[in-house]
Amino acid sequence: MKICILGAGALGSAIGGVLSEGGHEVWLVNRGQAHVDAIRQHGLLLREDGVDRKVRVHAATHSQGIGVVDLVLVLVKSFHTREVMLSAKNIVGPDTVVLSLQNGLGHEDVLAEVVGAGQVIAGKTYAGGVLLAPGHILAGTKGKETLIGELDGRVSSRVLAIAQAFNAAGLSTQVSRNMLSEMWDKLLVNVATGALGAITHLSYGDLYAVPEIEACALAAVYEAMAVAQAAGIRLGTTEPRQAWDKAAAGLPPEFKVSMLQSLEKGSITEIDYVNGAVVRWGQKYGVPTPTNLALVACVKGVERALLKQTQTRQSA
Template identity: 30%
Template sequence: MRIAVIGAGGVGGYFGARLAAAGHDVTFVARGRHLEAIRRSGLLVRSPLGDVRTPPSSAVADIGELGPTDLVIVAVKLWDTEDIALRLSSADLGDPHVLSLQNGVHKDLILRSHLGEERVLGGTCFISAFIEEPGVVVHNNTLQKIIVGPYLATQATMSEAVHTAFRDAEIDTEPSTDIEKVIWEKFVFLVGLSATTAAVRRPIGVVRSNDRTRVLLSEVMQEATEVARASGVKLDETFVQTQMDFCDTLPATMTSSMHNDLEKGNRLELPWLSGGVVDLAEPLGIAVPRNRTVADILAPYIEGDSSPSM
């Protein structure tokens, strides 16, 4: 399979390198020093499951440099989704299917609006990986899971082919017949984790052990769950409690990428997490005061805080 990976960070870099090691023709779209390093020496992934390195020159600077492609994997930050969708719509790549491994529920809505419903598969991933230095991605533990599924019956064959490609690359992969529900389930959890750890500025262990912030965590997820149900996604009545029980099993030091970005002064994905819950809830007439408050508290930091004003 000819695969283009848009974004060679922790997610795109890890899964793309595994697919390349399994024999697929993988090209990354990267930038800056990371791009230069991949062109020079390939992309190195360090992992407890075994290190892999892609061939040199396995990256390009722009989508327009890609040739005919069977599958495009989108693994950029959410704020780049619109731009990527526009560039994909105008690129001469043949007629590839597109699989986003980004966070949130807005990603596929944006991609489908520009590329058409037929071309966009549903998927989500579970992994902790990051760029350690240009040309090097570090996988933090053994979790490396992807769930993929079709939105339309006509996508079933391609969805199965993508599932097989990940499975053959020794990635923990599951097919889904209700991928929208799976994506929403992850979204609800991620909104809860990101909202509370970022607002409290502490890891999950602190959040869950304090009576008031534990209620905050539960209510943030409950609001997102109500939006999901109003959007036609059938989440179980016990879903939030199940997620709270899961939070109790997480390492006390675990936090969210949004909390990490906040601490580093980086741009935040807030508009597509708690802010996204607010935007989705408004036309549905659903009150989401907890998510709205989190979005308001963190609003000054959305564009980053590397040079705060006095």
């Protein structure tokens, strides 16, 4: 299978590396020249269980010249989805499948507007990755589940083929008949740790050592579950602690949430698509979400402070 990963940062590179090891032709597209150059010159280094291994994989800063692919995995930050997909339409042929594995809600609608609803399927992954250095990734894919499915609940041949390819490569993948519920279950995991990791700048080991952080996380997940119930979403998660426990399951203590990784790179986060989505849906269905609103406010405050620091350094 020929696969292109748009937004191949830490997570995308980890997934792409495993798929390449599984015998697929994988292209990692990342705007960061240093990351791409390192992969081209030395191969992609994946670290698991404290051991590095080298993976040969294609890397580029744009999609020009790649040609039409069988599968596009979209892993760009949510706010870049439309722009990046528009720029990569050259790799989408009539039979190309476009799969979002992004955090949060609403990406499939954006992708469908660009490439057509018939070519988009939905997915969520509990895998993770941390960028240690350009071309060097701490991979969190082992034993971490990925779920994919058609938006209308059908079990199609194309979804089954993708799941088979992923599983054969070592990415634990299940086909779901109810991706909206799966997306909400994954959202609960992001709600549990994303904002709190960004605000505190703590990796998972330290994040889980503070009882007050845990209490705040459980309150935020409880609110999100109440919103989902009001919206008629059938969740697999039955109590908030399941989301809190699942967020860090199997990951090393030095692992960092993606929102914190964004801040450390000087970028804004996906808070509007995670806790912010809970707040918006809560407003729509009349469910109070004060904890999530506070987390959104704090992350946006951190983002603003970071922006001011950057502007001050540039003007100095």
